[in-house]
Amino acid sequence: MWTKEEILALLAKVMDPEIPVLSLLDLGVITDINITQENQVMVRMTPTFSGCPAMEYMRRSVEETLTEAGVQDFKVQMSFDKPWNTNKITANGRKALQAFGLAPPPVYQVVPDLDILEHIACPYCNSTNTILRTPFGPTLCRAMHYCNNCRQMFEQFKPL
Amino acid sequence: MNELAIKELLYTLADNQLILGHRNSEWTGIGPILEEDIAFSSMAQDKLGHSLAFYTLLHELGESDPDTLAFMRNAAQFHCCHLVELPIGEYDFSLIRHFLYDHAEAIRFEYLAQSSYEPAAKVAAKLRGELKYHLLHANTMVKQLGNATAESISRLQQSLNYAFPYALGMFQPSPYEADLASSNIFPRESNIQAQWLESIQKILAQTQLQQTAVHTISPVLGGRLGQHSEYLQPLLDEMAEVINIDPSTEW
Missing domain, CATH: 3.30.300.130 (Fe-S cluster assembly (FSCA))
Structure with a gap:
């Protein structure tokens, strides 16, 4: 068995x-x-x-x-x-995403609001001085952001 | 449960997604800027996923498998509206079509998520999260370009005027509408249209675009009943090219 x-x-x-x-x-x-x-x-x-x-x-x-x-x-x-939904990604999974250079999706209460797409922490320098460039990216689950602090694009596993 | 009514509703939902998904995919590689190329390609992929979810429900009700439904029917068997069939045209038309369509789709999914027909309610509850990103994209681009230059504003305005009669055709009622509404499966199309008008108006009011008076426009109808524009059959032929050469092939 x-x-x-x-x-x-x-x-x-x-x-x-x-x-x-x-x-x-x-x-x-x-x-x-x-x-x-x-x-x-x-x-x-x-x-x-x-x-x-x-x-x-x-x-x-x-x-x-x-x-x-x-x-x-x-x-x-x-x-x-x-x-x-993205709240089902485990804490372990979030760490793995971050280490991979993909900003993990924010955990949300009840219903995700699109406001939570703003000021995502940059996975490289951790700054939140960032801006959503486009909600679409190289795969369906990724959005593209730009970090004003370290001045580079980064990808985010977007909240769903 | 009125199975005929449910099937007709599922076909309409699935066919609209499939055809608009294919149209959106025609931007892959030729989008005006990289982000828009990726956006239309991603939305195309989502829409094909959404059509697959509804074709799967149809398959569970005894219809053919999803690939057969998507690729082996002719135009007269499709239930999509003319708006989604039209060629992609210039970018401004594709953007306006996406804006007009997805505002309606978001309202449909909210109602469907409350439907007494549970299998569809579960699917819609899942898909509406993905659709939010389509709306976010449409609203962002329409607000930006609807306030940008004289050229961008006049192009969007012309596309809006051109697309509007087709957009009203999205709300052609089901032949089973009374049944669907009374059994709390799906509301009347006139309800959806009224909410849709409010919803697009909220965005258009933040731009320099003018919405023409709805009561002066006749909707382009027929798609839901299998009467289509000249553009659908050639698109279906192209979509089915591989499967028609070798129906047993895998790709």
Whole structure:
């Protein structure tokens, strides 16, 4: 019999293909792990951005990881039942983003307001003397900001 | 649950997203500045993601799989409005279309998130967060260019005048509108249109653009019922080029 802890340990090694320092667990896209009485492992995932082409890749990575670990009977499902938002990125994940040079999304209460896109701390020099240049970037989940202090562009994992 | 009414609503939502998504993607590589190239490309990707979410709901109701729905139907089977079909034109038209469309879409998603049809409510609750960025982008650019130079203002004004009858066509009612409204699945299009007018007016009032009196304009209708402009079929042919050469191919 597989245990939930064993499956979690396996999934902790599956990384976001576009942000290779961030595991899918820290990203918060694994919403449920269930092991049935027949030892079938059920993993539920939810998309970050609905048009993100990496989602299918992430699902396949999960399947490959389970297969390689010898899990024979499993099912990986995509679902909107527990929708993802950036508050689901763990503290560990936020640190990893920062170290990667991507400003982590601010944690918000109730509903994210677009005001929280202003004065994001620069991941290089930590100054908040920054300005949102465009809410779109090299991937769907990133916005582009400019730091007036160290005078360079930086990317932010944008709040959703 | 009125399944026919729900399917017609889902097709309309999905087809509008798919077609506008494809139109937006035509800016990839040729945007007037890099940020706008990236913005239109990103919004294109989001819109395809949104259409996929609604086609997936249709598939769960017994319709074909999402790829078949997106690529294997002809124009008469599409429910999108004429506004999204029009060629991208110059940047000012694409910006105005995006502004007019996404203000309506944001209102639709807010209502849909409250829908008694739970699968669609869940999808809309998720997608509306992504749509906020589209609105932010549209409003920022319209406010900037609507107050910039004589040329930018007159270009936006001309595009606004040209696009407006098409934009009103977004609010063509569903043949099942009464059912949808009475079962709290989706409100009447006239409600959405009234809120949309207020919503765009708030932004236009901060620019030097004039909105023409709505009651003097006849909307361009027909899309929802499968009557389309001359521009849709060629777009569909282009979208389906690969799948038509080899239906079993993966890409």
